[in-house]
Amino acid sequence: MTGEVMLAEIREQPLALRRLVEQRSELAAVATALARRTPRIVRLVGHGTSDNAASYGIYALGLLPGWTALRDSISLTVYYGAPIEFRGSAVIALSQSGRTPDVVEYVSRARAGGALTIALTNEPASELGRAAELVLPLAAGPELAVAATKTYLNELAALALLAGAAVGRLDEVGEGIRRVADLLADSLPRLEAAVSPVAAACAFVGRMFVIGRGLEYATAREIALKLTETCRVAAEPLTATDLVHGPLAALDPLFPVWAI
Structure with a gap:
């Protein structure tokens, strides 16, 4: 509900x-x-x-x-x-x-x-x-x-x-x-149709990174928060620069990364 x-x-x-x-x-x-x-x-x-x-x-x-x-x-x-x-x-x-x-x-x-x-x-x-x-x-x-x-x-x-x-x-x-x-109103039906395969691919994932930088970092943080709050996954927001200073070592083929 x-x-x-x-x-x-x-x-x-x-x-x-x-x-x-x-x-x-x-x-x-x-x-x-x-x-x-x-x-x-x-x-x-x-x-x-x-x-x-x-x-x-x-x-x-x-x-x-x-x-x-x-x-x-x-x-x-x-x-x-x-x-x-x-x-x-x-x-x-x-x-x-x-x-x-x-x-x-x-x-x-x-x-x-x-x-x-x-x-x-x-x-x-x-x-x-x-x-x-x-x-x-x-x-x-x-x-x-x-x-x-x-x-x-x-x-x-x-x-x-x-x-x-x-x-x-x-x-x-x-x-x-x-x-x-106006663009958002036009795009939402297409986005709703496209989201199911992405959601299915992440259904059994417990961790992920969300990458953004500058103006986009706010939305990277918000996506990570929404994923954590609604999907109960450990989603961590990072800048692209921060990713290569340590967290990159955590990546593997089953580790999703969202790029904004």
Whole structure:
């Protein structure tokens, strides 16, 4: 039953992307505040799927001229009490539910420390939404299968839209995401037909690597997480460079490798 719900939610992804892009005024308001603050550092935080999306945000925002973006450590601030200097920073916290306690606590401390805090969540009225200074609704809709599929794509799209809007290219990026939604809607039936042989080939495998690099590493991490969570296999995400620094020795003819 869970697999059927997950598949149904995957089929909703084009609509979820379109809903996000239609929030032009909300996107513009958040991006304007972000660009106006001219942060020295953009700190991205989240857990699980949201942390994987943050890996993409490092590139979406870090490639902007003069911007530095990083995935920050929640533990340093919340559990170790490290005296992080938040002034001059912007924090983007990603969460499907907006209820993860340490993400909420991190945002509260960052805001008190002088950071501009932005929540990207499906639940704007959640604890995270209330803790942050600004909220951008992800508009992905309910994730009944628990393994968040729509949220991941909408988090990537939201980060791309924020980056585009910060440099005056919101409409251009928005149109690109609309085309992606259309392409995804056209491609899903073919992908569903093609996936069965691949799934059958991996049915009795207990371990695998998922390889990506740069912009693709976020999706390599997300695929590994989904395989681990839904198929109960030990899937490890690696960059292509990391693969040859040790893990390559584990490969054999029965060891699947996914390349993104």
